[in-house]
Amino acid sequence: MIRLKIDIEILKRLERSIDIYNPENGEVPIKMLGFGEISLVFELLDDVEPIAYKRIPIFDNEKQVKRHIWAYNEYNRILDQEVGLNIPKYDVAWFKDDEDKIQFYCVQEKISAESVGNRVIHQVNDDDIETLVLLVMRELKKVWEYNKNHETIDLGLDGQISNFSLIGYDPNNPKIDMNTKLIYVDTSTPMFRKNGVEAMDAELFLKSTPSFLRFLVKAAFLDEVVDRYYDWRLVTIDLIANFFKEQKSELIPRIILKVNEFFANEASDFEMEPITFLEVQKYYKNDKMIWVIFQNARKIDRFIKTKLFKKRYDFYLPEKIKR
Ligand SMILES: Nc1ncnc2c1ncn2[C@@H]1O[C@H](COP(=O)(O)OP(=O)(O)O)[C@@H](O)[C@H]1O
Ligand SMILES: [Mg+2]
Known part of the structure; x- marks a missing residue:
């Protein structure tokens, strides 16, 4: 530090x-x-x-x-x-x-806002986007390679495109090549397990869940949501599904091809099952539904706390996000 x-x-x-x-x-x-x-x-x-x-x-x-x-x-x-x-x-x-x-x-x-992945993909051409995904996959590989070589430690990572920033990115001359270096920014949620024990108190995640839903989320989703970040295949599906949210779904088939090629060649020792379009689509729909329900519940919670009880509400809730 x-x-x-x-x-x-x-x-x-x-x-x-x-x-x-x-x-x-x-x-x-x-x-x-x-x-x-x-x-x-x-x-x-x-x-x-x-x-x-x-x-x-x-x-x-x-x-x-x-x-x-x-x-x-x-x-x-x-x-x-x-x-x-x-x-x-x-x-x-x-x-x-x-x-x-x-x-x-x-x-x-602080890093420059323009250099963050979800901004960059709206500035560069499709070939460069494909290159960016490959570069992200290489960063992810380092993490799961580490996991493979360390029996007692398990690292999780959130591979979303918004968590990577490009070093030396020039918004006036936006381009990406195989030598572009990435920075991973989403390190505030420490996801690792030592001997199977979560380093972070996972129940703290529930603090943003309205109290009237907490028992349900804990029983139904908490483990699943946390486990997801430890599974390279699911982290990759999540990364690809981002492109639905970013209104670039037409790119998804070629990104999947690229990723599967990566798994087959550069990461062959992980023996990863190829990812399919249907799988990504299903994941996205499910994820979107959970998110919409959750966001609406939080707005109700905020209303109850601030307007009815004149109490403080701790979390920032975005207005409508196009997904
Ligand atoms: N060090 C930083 N400098 C500038 N912007 C940042 C930095 N870290 C995060 N951000 C911006 O905030 C967003 C959310 O941050 P992140 O660390 O990914 O938190 P979360 O866990 O909420 O996703 C990022 O996608 C990025 O746009
Ligand atoms: Mg993030």
């Missing part, structure tokens, strides 16, 4: 005044860089160094925070030093706010 220049007082001020419906309209000027199920990723406009903050509002006590920091550091260290992925410089920041609630951020050196 490298200490980045973080001003806790500004973060405290931000938490006091954050408008979770419109995070950019609060008293402390921020710019959103992205968001996920639980995290809001932003930069502080007054920061001198370019830093990305991933706000992760899921912790109830210090014990959970300590465990998470341990898992986060270990996950980043392994990816960086043992697996050989490029990751941004990383750090954490946390404090107890005025109401004694824990506010926690994963902090990273």
Whole structure:
């Protein structure tokens, strides 16, 4: 871990005044860089160094925070030093706010927004997109190669295109070749198991689930959702299914061909079953349905908390996303 220049007082001020419906309209000027199920990723406009903050509002006590920091550091260290992925410089920041609630951020050196995969695929040609997928597959291979060679450790990774950024990408001259290097940014959810034991407390994932659904999600989906990130084939299907969401479904057949060719040649010792279009399509439909139900439930939860009970709601929920 490298200490980045973080001003806790500004973060405290931000938490006091954050408008979770419109995070950019609060008293402390921020710019959103992205968001996920639980995290809001932003930069502080007054920061001198370019830093990305991933706000992760899921912790109830210090014990959970300590465990998470341990898992986060270990996950980043392994990816960086043992697996050989490029990751941004990383750090954490946390404090107890005025109401004694824990506010926690994963902090990273900021990378340019234009160089992130889901932006890049809308700027380059189809051949370059195919090259990008192949480059991502090579990064994934490093992870599952590591898993193969380490009996007691299992690493998971989220292979979505939005988790990779291209080094040296020039938006004014957008192109990708086989020598382009990638950075993996989605390191805030430490996914690894030592002797089969999840390093992170997986139930913390449930914190973004409305309480009226928690028991159901825990019983029905939690293991499945977490397991998915440890299975290279499923991670790859998820990566390919991204292209439905990105409105580029016409590319999916050739991407599947490319990926299957990769499995057969460069990763033959994994003896991977070829991926089919139907499989990707089915996965996408299922995933989309779960996501829509979940998003609507969260909006109801937010309404109940903020409008009826005048309480605080911790998570940022995006408006309609085209999927
Ligand atoms: N270090 C960073 N610099 C700039 N943007 C980032 C950085 N890390 C993440 N982002 C943006 O935020 C998005 C979500 O971040 P990510 O780490 O993937 O979190 P999640 O687990 O919520 O997917 C990314 O797809 C990217 O667009
Ligand atoms: Mg991500």
